Amino acid sequence: MVKANVTIDGAAFREEGWLVMRGAIEPGELAAIDAAVCDVAGWAEADGPGLHHFEQTDAGAVLARSEDFIEHHDVLRAFICDGLITRVLGELFGEPAVLFKEKVNYKHPGGGGFAPHQDAPAYRFIDHHISCMVPLDPATEQSGCLYVAPVPDAGSSTSPGRGSMMMTDERGRIDESLSAGLAWRPVPLDPGDLLFFDSYTPHYSDTNSSDRPRRAAYLTYNAASRGDFRDRYYADKRADFALAGDDFDGERVRISIIDDFLGRPAQR
Template identity: 55%
Template sequence: MRILTPASHDDWNSNGRLVLCNVLKPALVAEIDTAAREIEDWAECGGPGLHHFELTDNGRRIARSEDFEPYHPVMSDLLGHGIIPQILSELFGEPATLFKEKINYKHPGGGGFAPHQDATAYRFVDHHISIMMPLDRATQASGCLWFCGRQPTILPHEGGRIDPSWVDAHVWEPIEVGPGDLVFFDSYAPHHSDTNRTDCSRRAVYLTYNRSSDGDFRGTYYEDKRQVLAEASSTERVRISVNDDFLGRPA
């Protein structure tokens, strides 16, 4: 049985993003929340995964964890079975293969992201779809995502940061969501987010897939990313992505 309606497909085709509200059952959200907290703990105790820190006004905080799928059975199950791969296969029109997975914690004071397209960072495959799965309320104040419509190509950019004149010439829409909701977006969809100005965390799991017929590049992606970050020169921003788009400070 299909999950997406014709109206959802129309929304996706016109906007390059799709918001589905209350699609995850509270028990599943609670299970994912517990898994995310366990992965966050790994960062401080030498556990598996790739973890990045930033300096906030409240001190050194974790900004992101990646590459945890093989090590956490709850995440592994979520990413490989059930509603997530099913919706993706409906959007791609064929089965989906995991490309990468991450948690952006955006704890109070955590940095935002400059306007960018993920396509400039997600090498090896031309087209991806990502899902944002909020674990806390994502509001304008806590640093929700903003989108400005579907784009067919890579826009002018520097280090992944879209040319400010293009950014200023477009209308951006905030997507405020909460636990249980899902936001799907295409790797060409320009998006950005602000610093978390609230006292509460704005954690979100991001899962990125490509068409299975394009191949399995997850291992290649993480190998390349580790090398890019090892070679990145230090700036006033901390590098947590192949794109130089994260606005957090080095810890």
């Protein structure tokens, strides 16, 4: 349910590439979503449905991410596919939205962060998406909140302007020389807040150095007129992982199509 005081600043989103909505989800709905995510986490430990990834921390192997689960949970499917988020996205896209992928990042204490990147290289088939971060625990600088930055003004191949790809390295991360010059800012969030950002918004996060998890769902959509590619995306990702294995050079977990996650391969 949308709170009465929630407003959608589409102009700010188009200008910056991200939009924060504070206190957008009512406590009762948030509690139901939290319980549903606990169900999904339990599936990972019991060989249940979904696609799950683990990482190694100093305290042992922990669950890093779950994805591809909406067919198996009515509460999450209703929230993700027919709720507040899709209504907001209808305004941001200017047309109905369709789900492209869904995931939960658990970020347990010591859980790895993500190097500076844009999502576009990892999201095949369509050139523009909008994601919504739904925090289930406080996202603070200590617990590894997201940092975002505007794309530099257009004018060169390395500063292509809003809605464009920045130069990346061979791993799909934003080139370090460019990342160092971006105007990064942290986006602390509380449960009930929402953060919308598009697939060209530079972002990263640090390791969780707190003593509590920093769980958050990341829900990615595209404009409905572009087509429904969710099934194809997951089939493609599973095939890639089956071919390439579950890590990058034995040093980092293969959690995405690009090598942006800094978590260590789990020893289970």
